[in-house]
Amino acid sequence: MTTRPTSATPEHDDRVKAVFNDIRATRNTDYINNLWRMLAFDPALLERTWTDVKQVMATPSHLDPLTKELIYIAVSITNACSYCVHSHTAAARAKGMTDAQHAELLTIVALAAKTNQLATGLQVPVDERFDAGPVAHG
Amino acid sequence: MTTRPTSATPEHDDRVKAVFNDIRATRNTDYINNLWRMLAFDPALLERTWTDVKQVMATPSHLDPLTKELIYIAVSITNACSYCVHSHTAAARAKGMTDAQHAELLTIVALAAKTNQLATGLQVPVDERFDAGPVAHG
Amino acid sequence: MTTRPTSATPEHDDRVKAVFNDIRATRNTDYINNLWRMLAFDPALLERTWTDVKQVMATPSHLDPLTKELIYIAVSITNACSYCVHSHTAAARAKGMTDAQHAELLTIVALAAKTNQLATGLQVPVDERFDAGPVAHG
Amino acid sequence: MTTRPTSATPEHDDRVKAVFNDIRATRNTDYINNLWRMLAFDPALLERTWTDVKQVMATPSHLDPLTKELIYIAVSITNACSYCVHSHTAAARAKGMTDAQHAELLTIVALAAKTNQLATGLQVPVDERFDAGPVAHG
Amino acid sequence: MTTRPTSATPEHDDRVKAVFNDIRATRNTDYINNLWRMLAFDPALLERTWTDVKQVMATPSHLDPLTKELIYIAVSITNACSYCVHSHTAAARAKGMTDAQHAELLTIVALAAKTNQLATGLQVPVDERFDAGPVAHG
Amino acid sequence: MTTRPTSATPEHDDRVKAVFNDIRATRNTDYINNLWRMLAFDPALLERTWTDVKQVMATPSHLDPLTKELIYIAVSITNACSYCVHSHTAAARAKGMTDAQHAELLTIVALAAKTNQLATGLQVPVDERFDAGPVAHG
Numbered sequence: 001m002t003t004r005p006t007s008a009t010p011e012h013d014d015r016v017k018a019v020f021n022d023i024r025a026t027r028n029t030d031y032i033n034n035l036w037r038m039l040a041f042d043p044a045l046l047e048r049t050w051t052d053v054k055q056v057m058a059t060p061s062h063l064d065p066l067t068k069e070l071i072y073i074a075v076s077i078t079n080a081c082s083y084c085v086h087s088h089t090a091a092a093r094a095k096g097m098t099d100a101q102h103a104e105l106l107t108i109v110a111l112a113a114k115t116n117q118l119a120t121g122l123q124v125p126v127d128e129r130f131d132a133g134p135v136a137h138g
Numbered sequence: 139m140t141t142r143p144t145s146a147t148p149e150h151d152d153r154v155k156a157v158f159n160d161i162r163a164t165r166n167t168d169y170i171n172n173l174w175r176m177l178a179f180d181p182a183l184l185e186r187t188w189t190d191v192k193q194v195m196a197t198p199s200h201l202d203p204l205t206k207e208l209i210y211i212a213v214s215i216t217n218a219c220s221y222c223v224h225s226h227t228a229a230a231r232a233k234g235m236t237d238a239q240h241a242e243l244l245t246i247v248a249l250a251a252k253t254n255q256l257a258t259g260l261q262v263p264v265d266e267r268f269d270a271g272p273v274a275h276g
Numbered sequence: 277m278t279t280r281p282t283s284a285t286p287e288h289d290d291r292v293k294a295v296f297n298d299i300r301a302t303r304n305t306d307y308i309n310n311l312w313r314m315l316a317f318d319p320a321l322l323e324r325t326w327t328d329v330k331q332v333m334a335t336p337s338h339l340d341p342l343t344k345e346l347i348y349i350a351v352s353i354t355n356a357c358s359y360c361v362h363s364h365t366a367a368a369r370a371k372g373m374t375d376a377q378h379a380e381l382l383t384i385v386a387l388a389a390k391t392n393q394l395a396t397g398l399q400v401p402v403d404e405r406f407d408a409g410p411v412a413h414g
Numbered sequence: 415m416t417t418r419p420t421s422a423t424p425e426h427d428d429r430v431k432a433v434f435n436d437i438r439a440t441r442n443t444d445y446i447n448n449l450w451r452m453l454a455f456d457p458a459l460l461e462r463t464w465t466d467v468k469q470v471m472a473t474p475s476h477l478d479p480l481t482k483e484l485i486y487i488a489v490s491i492t493n494a495c496s497y498c499v500h501s502h503t504a505a506a507r508a509k510g511m512t513d514a515q516h517a518e519l520l521t522i523v524a525l526a527a528k529t530n531q532l533a534t535g536l537q538v539p540v541d542e543r544f545d546a547g548p549v550a551h552g
Numbered sequence: 553m554t555t556r557p558t559s560a561t562p563e564h565d566d567r568v569k570a571v572f573n574d575i576r577a578t579r580n581t582d583y584i585n586n587l588w589r590m591l592a593f594d595p596a597l598l599e600r601t602w603t604d605v606k607q608v609m610a611t612p613s614h615l616d617p618l619t620k621e622l623i624y625i626a627v628s629i630t631n632a633c634s635y636c637v638h639s640h641t642a643a644a645r646a647k648g649m650t651d652a653q654h655a656e657l658l659t660i661v662a663l664a665a666k667t668n669q670l671a672t673g674l675q676v677p678v679d680e681r682f683d684a685g686p687v688a689h690g
Numbered sequence: 691m692t693t694r695p696t697s698a699t700p701e702h703d704d705r706v707k708a709v710f711n712d713i714r715a716t717r718n719t720d721y722i723n724n725l726w727r728m729l730a731f732d733p734a735l736l737e738r739t740w741t742d743v744k745q746v747m748a749t750p751s752h753l754d755p756l757t758k759e760l761i762y763i764a765v766s767i768t769n770a771c772s773y774c775v776h777s778h779t780a781a782a783r784a785k786g787m788t789d790a791q792h793a794e795l796l797t798i799v800a801l802a803a804k805t806n807q808l809a810t811g812l813q814v815p816v817d818e819r820f821d822a823g824p825v826a827h828g
Contacts, residue, residue, distance in 0.1 A: 001821040003261045003365040004378065008828040031267070034825045035253070038260045042379035049256065056249050062238040067205050068246055074209045075250035075393075077535045078216035080356040080632040083257040084250065085537055086268040089555040100200040102556065103594035106535045108206055111194050112213035112222065113527040115173070117627075118187065119221040121491045121520045122176045123141045123499055125687060129169070130224040131691040135401060135724045136698040139683040141503040142516065146688040172687045180517035213531075215397045218494040218770040223399055227693040240694065241732035244397045251389040255765075259353045259382045261361055263825060269553040273539060273586045276560040277545040279641040279813045280654065284552040307819070310549045311805070314812045318655035325808065332801050338790040343757050344798055347764045351669075351802035354768035356632040359809040360802070362820040376752040384758055387746050388765035388774065391725070394739065395773040398728045399693045405721070406776040407415040411448045411677060414422040417675045417779040418792065445681070449667070452674045456793035463670065470663050476652040481619050482660055485626045489664035489807075492630035494770040497671040498664065500682040514614040522620055525608050526627035526636070529587070532601065533635040536590045537555045543583070544638040549815060629811045637813055658811045665803040673767045673796045675775055 006037050015043035019050050026058050033087060066095045074109050144175050153181035157188050164196050171225060204233045212247050282313050291319035295326050302334050309363060342371045350385050420451050429457035433464050440472050447501060480509045488523050558589050567595035571602050578610050585639060618647045626661050696727050705733035709740050716748050723777060756785045764799050 011017040020032050020040075039046040057068055069092035076084035092102075149155040157178075158170050177184040195206055207230035214222035230240075287293040296308050296316075315322040333344055345368035352360035368378070425431040433454075434446050453460040471482055483506035490498035506516070563569040572584050572592075591598040609620055621644035628636035644654075701707040709730075710722050729736040747758055759782035766774035782792070 001261055001362065001816050002263060002825060003259070003362055003820075003822055004375075005822045006826045008826040010826075010828070033265045033268075034262045035257055035260075037825050037827070038262050039256065041375060045256075045379045045383055048383075049253065052249055053253065056242075056245055062236065062242050063208075063246075067208065068242075070201075070205065070209055071212045071243065071246045072250045073535070074212040075216050075247055076254055077531055078213050079251065079254040079258075080534055081254035081257055082534075082537060083262045083264055084254050085535060086264045086553065086555055088250075089535075090268045098200065099556075099593060103597045104194075104200050104206075105209065106532055107194055107597055107600075108201075108209045109213055109535060110528040110531040111190055112210045112226075113217065113531045114524040115187065115191065116214055116217040116219035116222050117491055117524040117527045118177065118183075118520055119173055119219055120217075120494055120496075120499060121141070121487070121503075121523060122173075123139055123496060124172045124176050124221045125140060126221055126224045126691050127171045130171075130228045130693075132693055132695045135692060135727050136696045136700075137722075137727070138698040138700070139500065139678050140687060141500055141682075141684055142513075143684045144688045146690040148688075148690070170689075175687050175689070179513060183517045183521055186521075211397070215393050218396055220396075220399060223397060224691065224693055227397075237694075237731060241735045244394055245735055245738075247397060248390040248393040251393045252386040255353050255386040255389045256382055258356055258358075258361060259349070259365075259385060261358060264553050268555075270555055270557045273554060273589050274558045274560040274562075275589070276562070277540050277638065277813055278549065278815060279544075279546055279638055279811065280651075281546045282550045284550040286550075286552070309817045309820075310814045311809055311812075313549050313551070314814050315808065317651060321655045321659055321808075324659075325805065328801055329805065332794075332797055338788065338794050339760075339798075343760065344794075346753075346757065346761055347795065347798045348802045350761045350764040351768050351799055352806055354765050355803065355806040355810075357806035357809055359814045359816055360806050362816045366820045374752065380746075380752050380758075381761065383746055384753075384761045385765055387742055388762045388778075389769065391739065391743065392766055392769040392771035392774050394729065394735075395725055395771055396769075397693070398725075399691055400724045400728050400773045401692060402415050402773055402776045403723045406417075406723075406780045408417055408419045411416060411451050412420045412422040412424075413446075413451070414424070415675055415776065416677060417673070417776055418789075447679045447682075448676045449671055449674075452676050453670065455789060459670075459793045459797055462797075463667065466663055467667065470656075470659055476650065476656050477622075477660075481622065482656075484615075484619065484623055485657065485660045486664045488623045488626040489630050489661055490668055492627050493665065493668040493672075495668035495671055497676045497678055498668050500678045502664075504682045512614065518608075518614050518620075519623065521608055522615075522623045523627055525604055526624045526640075527631065529601065529605065530628055530631040530633035530636050532591065533587055533633055534631075535555070536587075537553055538586045538590050538635045539554060540635055540638045541585045544585075544642045625811070629807055632810055634810075634813060637811060641811075658808055661811060662804040662807040665807045666800040669767055669800040669803045670796055672770055672772075672775060673763070673779075673799060675772060 002038065004038070004041060007040065010037060010040040013040070013043055015047060016040045019043075019046050022054070023050065026054055035083065035087065066092060066097060069095055069097070070101075070105050073105060077109050078113065140176065142176070142179060145178065148175060148178040151178070151181055153185060154178045157181075157184050160192070161188065164192055173221065173225065204230060204235060207233055207235070208239075208243050211243060212250075215247050216251065278314065280314070280317060283316065286313060286316040289316070289319055291323060292316045295319075295322050298330070299326065302330055311359065311363065342368060342373060345371055345373070346377075346381050349381060353385050354389065416452065418452070418455060421454065424451060424454040427454070427457055429461060430454045433457075433460050436468070437464065440468055449497065449501065480506060480511060483509055483511070484515075484519050487519060491523050492527065554590065556590070556593060559592065562589060562592040565592070565595055567599060568592045571595075571598050574606070575602065578606055587635065587639065618644060618649060621647055621649070622653075622657050625657060629661050630665065692728065694728070694731060697730065700727060700730040703730070703733055705737060706730045709733075709736050712744070713740065716744055725773065725777065756782060756787060759785055759787070760791075760795050763795060764802075767799050768803065
């Protein structure tokens with residue numbers, strides 16, 4: 001079930017075609033997954049979203065590719081985004097996530113949610129030593 | 139501000155004293171931060187929570203210590219737990235998180251939240267290839 | 277899948293019948309959608325919920341009907357309420373939401389989620405100029 | 415810090431005065447807490463909110479008053495509503511919540527959040543036996 | 553749809569077998585529901601999760617069994633965990649939740665979410681009288 | 691309280707200076723609010739975030755400026771982002787939001803959260819007529 005129809009021929013639009021081709025090249029696959037097909041109703045939104053994802057997730061950086069996927073999954077679980085949990089768990093596995101790492105990711109995500117609730121339930125004040133200070137208005 | 143008073147002498151309780159001493163030893167510090175001081179009103183809850191955190195976060199495992207903190211922060215941000223964001227950001231920095239890694243963590247967390255909203259807003263159906271199959275009832 | 281059975285003859289209850297008839301009249305349709313059919317197990321809950329929705333969403337007010345639906349969708353996406361995203365996106369389209377407006381709604385919702393994460397991750401203190409002052413206890 | 419100023423003389427408005435008086439009578443106190451003082455900027459919003467709260471929380475029903483507060487706190491913690499966690503924890507204590515019950519409430523809330531994350535992370539399909547069936551369209 | 557495959561013979565692992573048998577004995581049923589079958593990919597995670605759930609939910613304590621389920625459902629709804637809403641609503645009904653109590657649970661959960669939004673939207677400051685004071689560092 | 695220190699001289703960095711100057715010009719003010727000051731620790735993150743916000747919120751489009759702020763606030767409330775609720779409520783007021791519109795925004799946001807909970811609690815299945823169909827893989 002979706003909230004809007006998709007085109008059977010999205011690549012008749014040149015901007016969509018360009019993004020789809022870049023997805024294929026970047027990921028080395030012919031398959032365009034449903035998120036991109038649905039975003040294609042608005043080529044500008046598709047372009048901006050893909051540009052962001054490519055830049056953040058598919059460009060070498062200060063965190064390794066698997067760590068980035070684990071962080072992505074952690075947020076997606078917490079936001080209860082079923083689609084994103086599925087797609088990024090598949091991506092993490094493709095990037096080498098082992099069963100033991102998957103179990104550990106779930107364990108940390110569950111523990112964090114648990115202590116988040118405890119801290120919020122008790123309204124624990126932040127320790128002064130955790131404070132990095134006020135914002136400078138030079 | 140808190141939702142319940144704390145004791146000025148929590149370590150008069152032997153179970154609390156034992157947990158506090160283990161926190162000091164495990165973290166190599168004399169400082170007991172506010173979460174543990176507040177949980178001390180119920181020694182059993184304090185014990186179970188510390189046991190969980192120690193086992194998951196302070197025991198060598200399949201993910202490195204910094205990666206574990208990054209995942210913890212990602213969940214805490216998404217749950218809007220102010221205390222946990224503060225304490226685990228401090229912990230991540232103590233474990234070597236650089237400015238560039240911090241910026242990248244925030245970037246991924248923000249991007250994930252963004253695409254979570256897009257996927258949920260469009261109600262994108264999960265691609266069959268992401269499905270690991272039904273649950274076996276052997 | 278549901279968490280409780282629905283009656284095949286909900287309108288044998290006079291209170292349910294009255295609400296269903298008011299929904300039909302207000303929305304100018306014979307169709308009663310699943311939310312109302314499920315709420316019918318408790319006529320008082322059904323009445324209160326419909327009264328609220330009718331008063332807020334179907335009564336001329338200080339915001340135009342489409343803007344009200346856009347706000348409703350924004351909350352429903354953020355709460356990951358699949359049913360509500362579907363029903364209110366359909367409602368927004370019925371009230372004239374164009375494709376460009378839908379794309380823009382999704383863009384704003386995604387951007388807000390992104391900057392929410394950044395502000396929470398950095399624990400940005402509120403600027404004094406945004407503060408409307410303390411609560412007067414006259 | 416607030417997002418809008420409050421009046422120093424809210425009870426100069428007759429509708430506000432009536433609600434405030436009803437709060438005082440229902441709760442047997444002279445104190446009007448900040449939520450109601452802030453809602454007073456819009457008498458209709460104040461009236462509707464108080465009517466709801468009074469009807470649900472201050473009227474004898476099928477759940478006892480303390481159980482109702484515990485449910486209210488559980489939601490408020492999960493939504494990270496600092497104000498509501500504070501006010502309803504105070505209310506629960508006024509209705510007899512013991513320290514042991516408070517600890518248990520926090521334990522259940524934390525456990526639920528934990529298993530919520532596990533179920534969402536694994537995308538566990540709902541067992542058929544939990545399904546109450548389709549919605550009847552008689 | 554799931555994010556990882558399940559074994560058709562999970563009980564060939566002795567630790568999984570022990571947990572499954574304890575679930576059967578504790579719940580007096582032969583049925584092992586999907587959450588446990590999926591967690592079985594990591595016996596340690598399965599053991600820890602079941603130990604927690606059994607200790608908190610299936611051991612006599614300061615809150616009665618039905619109240620505990622109602623709190624669990626409240627959190628699960630707020631976290632939009634479809635699986636948990638289904639499984640714990642079924643559990644609550646098995647523990648005697650009436651239709652009227654179910655309607656009331658939903659009413660309170662919905663009201664709490666509503667006032668959470670109002671308090672957060674207005675950024676209502678916490679009343680001093682709700683504050684239990686600073687954290688003692690004796 | 692913050693999670694990282696800010697520079698007293700952020701504009702010694704040319705990229706930060708350029709963004710700050712563009713904020714000043716776009717908003718016609720000398721004041722740079724705390725979010726931007728904190729993001730300045732990573733000029734690339736600052737640039738990307740400002741570019742997004744400027745393009746989406748400060749460029750004429752298919753939704754009027756006030757409607758865009760209302761949607762932004764709705765998401766920020768639901769995500770419990772205190773900073774964002776404050777800053778965007780101030781922005782909405784600067785763009786002409788009346789008291790009556792503010793009250794109505796809060797009313798809709800609260801109502802949506804309420805019915806989100808009801809729909810999720812009952813696990814209401816999506817009506818077929820709300821479905822826009824499967825994703826085409828042409």
